[in-house]
Structure formats: structure tokens, C-alpha cells
Amino acid sequence: MTLISIRDFRSNQGKYLALAARGESVILTSRSGNFKIVPVTEDDYLVSKKEFFARVDEARKEIAEGKGTLVSGKDALDSLLESL
Helix, strand or coil: CEEEEHHHHHHCHHHHHHHHHCCCCEEEEECCEEEEECCCCHHHCCCCHHHHHHHHHHHHHHHHCCCCCCCCCHHHHHHHHHHC
């Protein structure tokens, strides 16, 4: 584990980001608290895979129940998207 100050991080960002990218724990200490620097992973974007597939399953269920909106053609799709 590497503990660094804000000042040290500003001076050596590349070094500490590379350490974090290699999986080493990098802790940034400041008056506001301590913060762990970690790389963003695939699961960090918008929603996790688990939540994404849960939403897809829910959407499929709604479509099966007739709650979906049928869109046929590009113009209809454009119109629907503009209305959102």
C-alpha cells in the first residue's frame, strides 16, 4: 500500500496512476479524508452487468405483457426518440 499526499500526487500523477493500474493500493491523504485511487473497470460504467441484465429481463417481461411500443421504420424510431 502506498500513502501519498495531494502535493506528491500532483507532482507524480503518472507514477501513481501506473501503480494503481498494476493493482497496487494507492491511498491519497488530505484534510478532507483519505481516498483510494483505483482504475475504472468495465463494470463501473453506468450499471453493473447484473443490473443491466435484470433491466433487460424486466423489459422482455413488459414486452410479453404487451406494454411495449411497436416501432416500424427509421422515421417512427426518430419520432419516438425525439419525444423522450
